Amino acid sequence: MYNISYVDGIYQNYENSKVNINDRGYHFGDSVYEVVLFNEGIFYDFEGHLNRLFDSLNSINIKFSFSKQSLKIIIKNLIKINRVSFGSVYIQVSRGIAERNHSYKDMNIKPLLSIIITKKQNNLSDEAIGVKAITLNDNRWARPDIKTTQLLPNVLAKTKANNKGAFEGIFIDSEGYVTEGSSSNIWIINNDNEIITRAIDGKILSGITRKSIAKFADLNDLIVKEKKFRKEELYKSKEVFLSSASSFVTPIIEIDNVKINNGEVGEISVELRKLYFKNFTK
Numbered sequence: 307m308y309n310i311s312y313v314d315g316i317y318q319n320y321e322n323s324k325v326n327i328n329d330r331g332y333h334f335g336d337s338v339y340e341v342v343l344f345n346e347g348i349f350y351d352f353e354g355h356l357n358r359l360f361d362s363l364n365s366i367n368i369k370f371s372f373s374k375q376s377l378k379i380i381i382k383n384l385i386k387i388n389r390v391s392f393g394s395v396y397i398q399v400s401r402g403i404a405e406r407n408h409s410y411k412d413m414n415i416k417p418l419l420s421i422i423i424t425k426k427q428n429n430l431s432d433e434a435i436g437v438k439a440i441t442l443n444d445n446r447w448a449r450p451d452i453k454t455t456q457l458l459p460n461v462l463a464k465t466k467a468n469n470k471g472a473f474e475g476i477f478i479d480s481e482g483y484v485t486e487g488s489s490s491n492i493w494i495i496n497n498d499n500e501i502i503t504r505a506i507d508g509k510i511l512s513g514i515t516r517k518s519i520a521k522f523a524d525l526n527d528l529i530v531k532e533k534k535f536r537k538e539e540l541y542k543s544k545e546v547f548l549s550s551a552s553s554f555v556t557p558i559i560e561i562d563n564v565k566i567n568n569g570e571v572g573e574i575s576v577e578l579r580k581l582y583f584k585n586f587t588k
């Protein structure tokens with residue numbers, strides 16, 4: 307049996323997995339999510355992702371009754387029955403099912419949990435492949451720090467990037483500073499080898515991969531600074547890379563047709579990628 311997902315208590319083939327038409331996630335994007343990668347029984351930053359799921363639920367007042375432990379059991383079950391060795395776990399919790407009404411005041415509804423396991427092409431190689439990116443205006447709502455499924459600006463940005471042959475769209479705020487990627491955090495490395503990423507200032511998602519990279523870099527005597535940087539600094543940086551659960555550390559070698567590091571993958575980005583993997587090896 308393959309392609310089994312979990313929807314509201316039911317393990318089912320993708321084709322037969324159903325979510326009610328009145329699910330608030332479908333109507334309003336009234337739901338939160340997480341993505342975690344795994345490889346042969348090892349989860350990358352599992353605790354961090356599960357903790358953030360509960361933070362997201364709290365921040366939009368979804369009263370969810372599952373414990374972290376029960377989520378882990380369902381996820382491990384799913385991986386086993388799907389017989390996947392390398393892949394991703396997608397967890398979504400919506401506020402629940404109710405007749406369409408913007409307000410959820412006095413709605414006595416049960417949150418709806420769905421989990422999908424996707425088999426992926428193994429991208430764990432230390433030898434990172436560099437990608438291209440474009441920049442675009444950050445036109446998202448004022449709370450991009452909450453990991454909700456309300457992702458239309460991100461969807462449009464990523465598609466625009468892909469249409470231009472790029473992998474990622476990098477958002478720039480109204481003052482000209484980089485916020486983050488459409489589905490990643492953005493980092494630069496300057497000529498003093500300082501590794502810089504925007505602070506958690508409410509304008510970006512607090513990336514779980516970002517946090518681990520900063521920790522591992524610090525433990526290895528690399529200098530990490532949290533501060534804002536401008537779009538022009540991106541072009542002039544020694545190295546630029548992105549981080550996310552699904553891309554780990556991925557070097558960016560061209561932005562808006564400007565080559566970074568002569569279009570080559572940079573050494574420090576590769577080192578950080580290796581450090582990240584090393585910390586999750588058995």
Ligand code: PDD
Nearest residue numbers: 341488489490491511513514515550551
């Ligand atoms: N995206 N910023 C945004 C807007 C994101 O969507 C993501 C993750 C990140 C990186 O966060 P983390 O390191 O915790 O994955 C930053 C996931 C992978 C996605 O939407 O598929």
